[in-house]
Amino acid sequence: MDGVRGRLTVTLVALVVVTAVVLGVGSYLFVDASLRQRFLEDREAQARFDLTEVIPARLSPDPTQSELDAVLEILRRRGGETVVDLGDGRPPPFLQQIGPALRQLAPGTLAYEWTSIAGVPRLVVGGRLADGPTFYFLHDASEVERALGTLRAALLAGAVVLAVLALIAARRVARGVLAPVDTAARAAERIERGDLSVRVPVTSRDEFGAWAEAFNRMAASLQETIGRLEVAQAQNRRFVSDVSHELRTPLTALVAEASILRDHLDALPPDARRTGELLVGDVARLRVLVDELMELSRFDAAAERLAVELVDLARLVQAIAASRAPNAIVRAPQTSVFVETEPRRLERILGNLLDNAREHAPGAPVEIRVRAEPGSAIVEVLDGGPGVPADRIDRIFDRFYKADPSRRGGSSGLGLAIAAEHAAILGGEIAAANRPRGGLRVALRLPVTALLPAGDDAATDTSQRMAANPPLRELQP
Template sequence: QGQIAYSWQTVAGIPSLVVGGRAGGTGPEIYLVHDVRPIQQALEQLRLALGVGALVLTLVAVVVARLVARGVLAPVDEASRAAERIERGDLSARVPVTSSDEFGIWADRFNRMADSLEDTILRLEAAQTQNRRFVADVAHELRTPVAALVAEASLMRDHLEAFPAEARRAGELVVHDIGRLRSLVEDLMELSRFDAAGEEVRVAPIDVGRLIRDTAAARHRDAVLELPDDRVVVDTDPRRLERILGNLLDNAREHAPGALVVVRLRATAAEIGIAVLDRGPGVPADRLGRIFERFFMADPSRRGGSGLGLAIAAENATLLGGRLQAHNREGGGLEIELSLPVTQPLPHGDEPAILRDEADGRSTPTSSRDRP
């Protein structure tokens, strides 16, 4: 019996299939050489055709998938664009309802939600406008009679010693309460100017550390000052900066009586920070985010105060391009920090100064070239 075998070989430089064997046990060996180049060419063509076909099928599948996805996700995309418009303040944005399927039902519900949101916002804006108009009207109506009361209270204060002993305490309370009423009316007037966009910012180079020392001496003498060794000078409105710091110190004195109060100044190349820290009771976490709202009282049971001091401070901070932030301190107490951007540096050789106007007790800025 013979044996047959095959092998892939290159014969004379030609790829070939060699098949051979021996006929019988002692017969001659016979080999057949077959040129396989046509077969290889056919296989290459088949491989190329399969590759191109797979690529075409993949591209067709991708295109079909994108078309299907676009059709399915079109309502979601419309809703996303409508939500972005609403976020930017365009309350009229709606999603077109183009079908009656689940997406159509969803778009209709989105539109109804947007209608309700628009109606609520418009009503709140109308109520806010009415409230601000009422505050402005009340402030203007009270201004004249309160001015008369202040004059009378000043006269009464100068003659309290002439009052009978049993009436002197009542006179002191009247003078004190008229002073509080005057402060309230002044706060309301300031808020009305904010609402009417009637406030102006007058910028001057200010030695912030000196302003802090002067304000603390006038509003909270026991406050501990933590000021950097180097002088910090910024271009800002000194009256508004003093107003902000004064209100923060008043807030600390009223809500943390007898507690340690610290005023801390930090400065970087981009901004300065003025923080007022106290060791009082702090503010409940659920109320902390509202302390800069008008008329908001962190402790409703506490008497005194109008709930306007921090709101006015926040309005002034915004006018100066800054912001107020508050958080409860670890171990108890509250920290409120004013952050202000640093603008133009002080010109060389120009030294700021804060001169106290003894007539009205307020600090007014000047520079070395302004002094006689």
């Protein structure tokens, strides 16, 4: 039992049990004392009567054995057991079982002792006649012990029942007291999951009630703020999307026009020719920018569909490198590294990483490494450029981030942001780090969900995968 509820329960139960034990022990001691007292008083009165009336009437001052036997016979008939110590130096063996106070009684006095003889609880009352023998009356005290035993059992049972009842009650009370906390925890969990409409009921006017009201005010304020932000963000995204779409029509005309102009640059007069060349180049740059903006606005609209298939990562990377960066060195393991991914996106990611490497380390060798780790496959692009200052390395995946703002390259500053978005859609991630000896290392980590053996079985499996490809199947009539 952990937590506040457990501690509360334990405390309540402990309180009840301690109270029950104190009361039980107290009442037991009281009953014990009074039972013994009454038993003793009765027996003492009888002994006194025997010693003053019954025995002296039948014994001469110097009693004979037959007189003693007669007296003992009378006492035995009435019940109980009586032992006589004549004080003649031959004490009966019984005396060894009782205390000295009772063994050497002053003449004319009475004493008693609770003891146990041969496993039977006994009350021994002893009385000595004036200058005569000492009589010991042995009484069976079993009934007292039995009564006390019953009482002990009853008290113990009562205590157990009380403890169980206390436990049940305590749990119920603890739950009741802590219910608002549970409600609050559940509400907070729902908010964490993004359900900002959650409110907790205000059921009392105590501290919990006040807390619930404060919680609800906070949730309402959060909901409103997030709602406003979402609207603003949606407007922003729609604007980017609209702008990209609106740019597309004139861009299409521009690209077509530039492609014709390019074929006729030689026919232009020299001063117009250079302008024409710049125009053709800038149209290409604009095309890249609009394409990338469109791509990003598709990410933002969460309109991306994923069409994964099983691919041999090393082979695919080699093919992409061959077409995008023929000079790059590719290091891949001998064994195949299979990942379930979308080759088109992977090509886009890797292409952007290679473009980035080429741009920031012009002319320097680029290396691509493929390796497998448990649960993931990693493609690294390493360049020999200057790297990125440590304080800015996390920002290179931001949109429009340029490591060197003064550089006027063909890059839009969107390439790495796009690569990171694609990687996230593939369930992977991209991270960048400076290499110890200079240069930048950008690593794409992809999840490996299934490792299938190569061969015909695998091929059959893949064909089923392809056929069950949701993005394509949904569209079939």
